[in-house]
Amino acid sequence: MKGLRKEQLVARALEEGFVKAGVCRPDAVPEAAGRLRAFLAEGRHGQMGWMAEREEWRGSPAALWPEARSVIMLAEAYTPEDDPMAGLAERDRGVISCYAQGKDYHDLVKRRLKRLGRWLIDQAGGEIKVFVDTAPVMEKPLAQAAGLGWQGKHTNLLGRDLGNWVFLGAIFTTLELEPDAPEVDHCGSCTACLDICPTKAFPAPYQLDARRCISYLTIEHKGPVDPELRGLMGNRIYGCDDCLAVCPWNKFAVAAGEMGYQPKVGLPELAELAALDDAGFRARFAGSPIKRIGRDRFVRNVLYAIGNSGLPALREVAGGLVGDPDPTVADAAQWALGRLGA
Template sequence: MRTLTSDPAKLRALIDAEAVRAGFDLVAITSPHSIPKAPERLAQFVADRFHGSMGWMEETFERRAKPSVLWPDVRSIIVLAMNYGPDHDPRDLLSLRDRAAISVYARNRDYHDVMKGRLKEIAGKIVARAGGDVKVFVDTAPVMEKPLAQAAGLGWQGKHTNLVSRSHGSWLFLGSIFTTAELEPDTPEVDRCGSCRACLDACPTNAFPSPYRLDARRCISYLTIENKGPISQEFRAAIGNRIYGCDDCLAACPWNKFAQTASEAKLAAREDLREPKLEDLLQLDDAGFRSFFSGSPVKRIGRDRFIRNVAIAAGNSGEAALSVSLRGLLQDPSVLVRGAAIWALSRLLPQAEFAALAQMALPEEKDSDICAEWQQALEPNP
């Protein structure tokens, strides 16, 4: 471990100045021992299986729960936040059923790419000034950014489990710099949710069994992004036209009235991702998907999961004209896509027309899960 040489106060001033220069909106400091309740809460989350198929939550438990286990040399943690506030209420798009709703955070560049390089620049300045060692993290590492951000004073974890800021509401990306430098911690923020439950009541799938607890298996963000299999019948109608993530609990937070629109151009929504047409998205093959979402976090789920989501949204649209594109997807190589297309067509076509389509398709179908999807779709609604 390299030797530290800088005065802590001067080093803090450097950190603050470099954070502003790099485009971060908030910066604060905490210690690696500032989240003592996190291990117990994480253990309960995993024990309840609320993490669903996200096996890494269990596999990285020890490192995730305690920063000092992730890196024993860490002495201080610098938590930085970047505002990605939208210029409108994203829920307005939910009423445009022929359009696709993509979560605000994913409407432009992948924030991991935007933030990682800037955090490394700041970390480099810290080492140049004071020596020592640093490590940079943005979301993908086993770091509990939200509890650390609350401990550092950037905001508090609301009842929707996301960070809420008095100055930026629920619209903040978080990153951290672990350092061997001994820095004075900032004052933790207190919970300011009070009796409000707007975020809980806004959830379309009742993913919050109680305040401050999220069952990811019921969350639309999990279902459309992390979930690699078919989307459960239970949640398909509730998904509406949300094809990648869900902003409802975030957008419902009253503290958003203090939030400003993101000033960072790379975080502002691309025009073609504000309200894309479902019809256009249904046409994307793998090459078209990769090209259209180049540099976007949406690209990470792959074309098949994405078209699965779009087909579900098409089934919720009430737009019979989309059945033409959906029929074409019945021959798609992906089981995910075919299954979602079947469900969507069962919602858009007259019962007799759908039954005739099933009669033609079922004898040629070799996959048992898809056959079951057909049979279930043919059953009369209770």
């Protein structure tokens, strides 16, 4: 490895803005394939067909790129400064997940990964591939294998020195790097994340049924949401942070160093959002991960929040969309009117 020490790599990763780095082998998570298979067999992935389509690669990092000899896992903090659940009481406003409040993390993390990867090649040679949540990579099991933290009962990664407000990135490399010791579970008897879930999306600790998860329903799910679940979504219009927000390990959370993650969206008014047409939506959320779900799905979410608001003043807003060209939006508007007593 041309004399490069792993501590140099970690130091460089911290200089780039990551808050933690670790190394594992591509074959370090042999149990991941079986867990993924069971998850898919239960249908808990919902409409996320891409998870099944690339099951082999997702279940085996070694199959994704056979030439890889090491996986460098990196964590980047986006810890919110304010209570992310405070907005749930603002019934005329929409709550957007903290990770989507600023710039799109895919762009920011990948840029950092590429810089670190180029430095690694300059120092030690080899080849690399970088991944940020858009390729069939099991980031969370690999991060645990690399010692960054462990997958909590809410299935997200958390660490004793990180909390759980982190993005994960991976650098696969042909270099042989010394692996780190995997982290072990420190959740103990705590069930705060399971108990807080509004839709009871956790069938058991360490298991998630995406079909009931508000993050999935507001982002990945196409078409109407099950009426049983709409009333439980509250005013969450893009994602949900409840299970993350209540984790006690967040008292050790690392502050976000990237200015791009600073909130730009805030708590927007539901009436304003419901009035967005396609062009207005794209302009409003340019550079944000919210943009990828499109106007129709987003306004659908807004109308569910309007229906849950209990505010008669929003009847007119909902009524104005019952004839929307998108049938799912029209259905959501009709549902909202019914909830508001029209």
